[in-house]
Amino acid sequence: MVPLENYLVLSAIIFSIGVYGVLARRNAVLVLMGVELMLNAVSLNFIAFSAYLDPDRIIGAVFAVFVITVAAAEVGLALAIVIRLYRNRSTSNVDEAASLKW
Amino acid sequence: MSATEVLWWIFAGIIVITSLGVVVSRSVIHSAIFLIASLAGVGAMYVFLMVEFLALVQFLVYGGAVTVLVLLALMLTRMGAGGNVERANGPQAPFGVLVAGALAAVLITVAVGTAWPGNTDEPTPILIGAISDRLFVDFGAPFVIASVLLLVALIGAIILARQEDE
Numbered sequence: 695m696v697p698l699e700n701y702l703v704l705s706a707i708i709f710s711i712g713v714y715g716v717l718a719r720r721n722a723v724l725v726l727m728g729v730e731l732m733l734n735a736v737s738l739n740f741i742a743f744s745a746y747l748d749p750d751r752i753i754g755a756v757f758a759v760f761v762i763t764v765a766a767a768e769v770g771l772a773l774a775i776v777i778r779l780y781r782n783r784s785t786s787n788v789d790e791a792a793s794l795k796w
Numbered sequence: 797m798s799a800t801e802v803l804w805w806i807f808a809g810i811i812v813i814t815s816l817g818v819v820v821s822r823s824v825i826h827s828a829i830f831l832i833a834s835l836a837g838v839g840a841m842y843v844f845l846m847v848e849f850l851a852l853v854q855f856l857v858y859g860g861a862v863t864v865l866v867l868l869a870l871m872l873t874r875m876g877a878g879g880n881v882e883r884a885n886g887p888q889a890p891f892g893v894l895v896a897g898a899l900a901a902v903l904i905t906v907a908v909g910t911a912w913p914g915n916t917d918e919p920t921p922i923l924i925g926a927i928s929d930r931l932f933v934d935f936g937a938p939f940v941i942a943s944v945l946l947l948v949a950l951i952g953a954i955i956l957a958r959q960e961d962e
Contacts, residue, residue: 696804696844698916699908704808704841706903708815708834710896715819717892718885723869727818727831730862734838737850742919745845747912749920756930758850762857763942767949769862773869774953780873789886 701742709735720787722776726769733765804844811837822884824870832863846921 708731715728737758744754780786814837817830835858842851931939 695798695918696801698912698919700804700808701841701845702907703904704811706900706907707812708838709903710900711812711815711819713899714892714896717895718819718889720884720886721824723866723873724819724824724827724884727827727866730831730858731815731818731834734835734858737854738838738841741842741845741847741850741922745847745919745922746916747914749922752922752926752930755847755850755922755927756935759853759927759931760935760938760942762850762853763946766857766861767946769865770953771949771956773865774956776869777872777957786873 698742698746701738701746705735705739705742708732708738720789722779722786722788722791723773725788726772726776729772730765730769733761737761800844807837807840807844811841824884825867828863828866828870831866832859835859835863845919849922849924849927 712728712731712733712735715731716725717728719725719728740754740758740761742754744752744758748754776786779791783791785791811834814830814833818827818834821827821830836855839851839854839859842848842854
């Protein structure tokens with residue numbers, strides 16, 4: 695079977711790719727995709743730990759349920775903000791939305 | 797190497813390649829399609845971990861709902877085919893590579909170098925009944941609060957995205 699370390703390394707790689715997406719992208723929706731990748735990596739880590747090291751209490755799996763719930767709420771709200779930004783400023787690039795008031 | 801391990805490595809490769817596709821792709825639509833594949837691949841990882849319930853939730857919520865939301869937002873903000881292809885990355889992108897690479901190095905070093913307590917060779921199946929026992933008995937209050945959070949997020953998203961010109 696596949697040992698635990700494989701999942702941890704895979705999850706670290708996905709998380710780092712997500713970090714790069716958040717840091718490098720200009721478009722707010724693409725930044726959000728990076729956040730999704732990071733949340734997925736965290737869920738994978740939680741579930742791997744609970745399946746290998748904590749099979750009696752499985753708190754990691756329960757945490758993953760909450761992570762998925764909060765991620766769904768976060769995506770809905772963030773995309774509403776992006777649509778609002780686009781309607782007001784005709785852009786959805788995060789570097790062009792730099793002013794606090796207009 | 798058993799058939800399961802071969803399959804695992806294939807899926808791990810798919811996840812890494814499609815995740816890279818999400819962050820380096822020129823077109824936002826391609827990024828969204830790569831994101832679907834990547835999220836589905838993580839769902840397959842949950843199957844390898846024998847957590848079938850969360851695999852199904854992953855396919856439904858991430859592969860279905862979240863990506864449809866993202867595609868709808870792309871459509872509403874007219875960033876589809878042809879739109880802003882020329883500069884998908886900001887000038888800070890090289891530093892992003894640096895930060896992500898350093899983070900990956902640290903995380904992989906820690907993950908491989910730590911002696912994890914317990915059985916790290918084989919996962920124990922997590923049944924849906926065990927998850928429901930945990931969720932509804934020990935985590936009842938967070939479960940209820942999560943429902944309030946979803947309601948507030950729903951109302952907030954409607955208010956934010958509403959047309960105001962009437």
